[in-house]
Amino acid sequence: MRNPHVPLSLVVPGLPHPLLAPDRCEAWAHVREGFESARALVDASGADTLFIYSTQWPSVLGHQMQGAQRLVWTHACPEFHELGSIPYDFAFDAGLAETYAQCARNRGLHARMIAYAGFPVDTGTIVALKLLDPARKMRVCVVSSNMYADRAETIVLGKAAVDALRETGRKAVAVAVTALSARMIPSVIEPSEERVALARDDEWNRKILELFREGRLEDVAQLARTFYREARADQKFKAVWWLSAVHGGHNEYQGEVLAYASLQGTGAAVVALREGEGLAGDPEFDEDDVEFFRGERSVLSPTVRQATPQTEASPALGVAGIVS
Amino acid sequence: MTHGRIVAGALAPHPPHLVYAENAPQNEPRAECGWEELRWGYERLRKSLESKPYDVIIVHTPHWRTGRGHHVLAHPHFSGLSVDPVFPHLFRYRYDVKVDVPLAELVVEEARAAGLTSMPMRNPDFRIDYGTLVSCHMVRPQWDVPVVAVSSSSCYDDFSVEVGDAQMTALGVATRKAIARSGRRALLLASCSLSHRHFTQEPAVPEDMTHEHIYNYNQYLWDMRMLGHLRAGRTKRVVEESPDFVEQASSETRAGSLTWLLAALGFPTEPATVHAYGTVIGTGNAVVEIPPSTGV
Numbered sequence: 266m267r268n269p270h271v272p273l274s275l276v277v278p279g280l281p282h283p284l285l286a287p288d289r290c291e292a293w294a295h296v297r298e299g300f301e302s303a304r305a306l307v308d309a310s311g312a313d314t315l316f317i318y319s320t321q322w323p324s325v326l327g328h329q330m331q332g333a334q335r336l337v338w339t340h341a342c343p344e345f346h347e348l349g350s351i352p353y354d355f356a357f358d359a360g361l362a363e364t365y366a367q368c369a370r371n372r373g374l375h376a377r378m379i380a381y382a383g384f385p386v387d388t389g390t391i392v393a394l395k396l397l398d399p400a401r402k403m404r405v406c407v408v409s410s411n412m413y414a415d416r417a418e419t420i421v422l423g424k425a426a427v428d429a430l431r432e433t434g435r436k437a438v439a440v441a442v443t444a445l446s447a448r449m450i451p452s453v454i455e456p457s458e459e460r461v462a463l464a465r466d467d468e469w470n471r472k473i474l475e476l477f478r479e480g481r482l483e484d485v486a487q488l489a490r491t492f493y494r495e496a497r498a499d500q501k502f503k504a505v506w507w508l509s510a511v512h513g514g515h516n517e518y519q520g521e522v523l524a525y526a527s528l529q530g531t532g533a534a535v536v537a538l539r540e541g542e543g544l545a546g547d548p549e550f551d552e553d554d555v556e557f558f559r560g561e562r563s564v565l566s567p568t569v570r571q572a573t574p575q576t577e578a579s580p581a582l583g584v585a586g587i588v589s
Numbered sequence: 590m591t592h593g594r595i596v597a598g599a600l601a602p603h604p605p606h607l608v609y610a611e612n613a614p615q616n617e618p619r620a621e622c623g624w625e626e627l628r629w630g631y632e633r634l635r636k637s638l639e640s641k642p643y644d645v646i647i648v649h650t651p652h653w654r655t656g657r658g659h660h661v662l663a664h665p666h667f668s669g670l671s672v673d674p675v676f677p678h679l680f681r682y683r684y685d686v687k688v689d690v691p692l693a694e695l696v697v698e699e700a701r702a703a704g705l706t707s708m709p710m711r712n713p714d715f716r717i718d719y720g721t722l723v724s725c726h727m728v729r730p731q732w733d734v735p736v737v738a739v740s741s742s743s744c745y746d747d748f749s750v751e752v753g754d755a756q757m758t759a760l761g762v763a764t765r766k767a768i769a770r771s772g773r774r775a776l777l778l779a780s781c782s783l784s785h786r787h788f789t790q791e792p793a794v795p796e797d798m799t800h801e802h803i804y805n806y807n808q809y810l811w812d813m814r815m816l817g818h819l820r821a822g823r824t825k826r827v828v829e830e831s832p833d834f835v836e837q838a839s840s841e842t843r844a845g846s847l848t849w850l851l852a853a854l855g856f857p858t859e860p861a862t863v864h865a866y867g868t869v870i871g872t873g874n875a876v877v878e879i880p881p882s883t884g885v
Contacts (some may be wrong), residue, residue, distance in 0.1 A: 272843065276883065322674060323675060325675050325676075325787045325789060325870075326675070326789060326791055329677075339714045340714065341652055341712040341714040341715040343654065343740075346660075346710050346711075347708075347711075347712065375789060381672055381677045382670075382672075383670040383672045384672045384674070385674055385716060411789070413787070448747060449657060449747070451656060451658060451747055452657060452658065453657055453658070497747075521720075526637055529656065
């Protein structure tokens with residue numbers, strides 16, 4: 266096994282319909298069934314940790330790792346508030362979060378663990394935790410989605426996650442909380458009107474799922490930018506960059522599409538990936554396989570590069586590190 | 590019922606750093622100082638608004654993003670703790686907010702009459718976003734008037750900046766009609782920055798102003814161009830140049846707040862007053878008071 270620390274990876278959607286209202290719509294029920302199949306795979310995986318990257322938790326200052334030991338709240342989704350509230354009581358693994366932050370800093374990233382009472386856990390993370398681990402048996406680590414991080418930075422962030430798992434000896438299910446096409450139907454619809462917003466979004470989603478089904482995770486990662494441009498994939502589909510880096514950037518997976526439907530027009534799929542005999546073989550890489558993040562490439566203003574503040578938290582990021 | 594009216598509008602950016610640096614009693618973290626130019630600009634705005642009494646604040650906020658049109662807070666009272674998911678070390682704010690529900694319902698009604706998708710937000714567990722809280726706090730820290738908060742629709746991303754601006758223009762006009770029907774004297778806030786590219790690191794002491802400056806010269810030039818238009822009363826020009834501004838300066842006006850405000854004010858040709866311009870973690874922010882058009 267190339268990565269013994271990650272026996273299973275999942276792609277899951279982050280909207281609340283499968284949690285709050287699966288009975289109201291066939292599509293929502295189908296996604297809920299996909300979550301339940303995924304939960305069975307989690308239970309059988311032998312993993313002790315859910316390692317989550319959620320596109321619904323944005324960050325600006327580098328990467329944030331959730332380390333609050335306990336967060337208790339009653340959440341109303343900012344978009345689907347009429348579906349009802351979601352009480353939650355989650356425990357997070359502060360030790361793993363701190364180790365992950367340190368491993369990320371070791372690879373040149375700006376990263377920190379955060380632990381604040383009342384911190385707003387995002388809808389996507391809530392849905393994933395509620396449906397994948399309802400009994401709270403697993404340890405949990407969640408990382409934010411930096412709005413400026415492109416592929417190289419996100420890949421390094423994924424590799425740092427593997428470093429953290431290796432260092433702590435954990436075995437994790439890596440979970441990318443992301444929609445496929447993220448375009449909503451921009452009006453209030455009846456459940457009976459549920460459909461993917463655009464036919465071309467649906468066609469792109471199905472193409473991506475075909476690749477997932479063939480276990481071609483790295484191929485999907487390399488197509489992410491195209492998928493984003495053509496079908497408005499969720500947050501550039503960068504969650505799959507992270508997932509591919511965490512599980513291993515190759516195509517030798519057994520892929521299983523556990524569900525595909527729409528949630529308010531977005532493409533919602535539950536996908537499981539385990540290492541296996543893939544059909545496609547290893548891909549050629551279209552970019553460098555980045556090990557260390559050397560900073561943003563500030564092309565517009567040289568003076569900015571000289572003045573970008575350093576912090577104690579990122580001693581490796583000297584000025585040279587930022588500009589090179 | 591008295592015919593309602595807009596007493597003033599303001600570009601009122603929402604970096605949580607400002608409430609942090611104010612050492613607002615509602616906010617848990619403490620600061621030594623920081624971002625004085627913007628905070629003093631808000632002080633000048635508050636002073637100016639003393640001569641323009643208002644019954645309600647209507648705020649359009651980029652940090653309540655919605656995909657199904659335009660949502661409006663429509664529950665009478667919210668209280669709780671707002672922790673900024675992006676800057677949690679700076680903003681952990683206890684709020685107690687009253688909402689003008691009748692006016693909120695009118696905004697929804699007029700928006701729908703204009704052909705827009707709009708819905709009231711009535712879930713009492715809803716956590717108010719920090720855009721709403723920061724802008725309202727900086728303008729009216731005593732929290733003694735009710736608010737109506739309007740979400741930021743993803744129409745700019747779903748379609749284009751042009752489509753987004755068209756929707757926000759319609760929403761602005763609908764908001765003005767709702768105010769007129771309500772009989773209220775309303776203050777309107779566009780809770781957004783101008784240029785909006787952030788640094789992705791901050792100094793060990795966040796309020797260490799030796800590190801604070803605009804992200805790049807390009808953003809600065811764009812910010813000055815837009816402020817020049819506002820100071821000269823060229824409000825339609827602001828919207829006409831909006832697609833380029835959004836694309837070239839990563840402007841937060843992409844959330845629609847400024848277009849909504851200018852449309853609600855009737856695209857005034859009277860000069861706006863720039864109370865302050867300053868940067869926050871590299872983004873360009875201005876506190877600007879904009880009078881309503883005398884023609885509406």
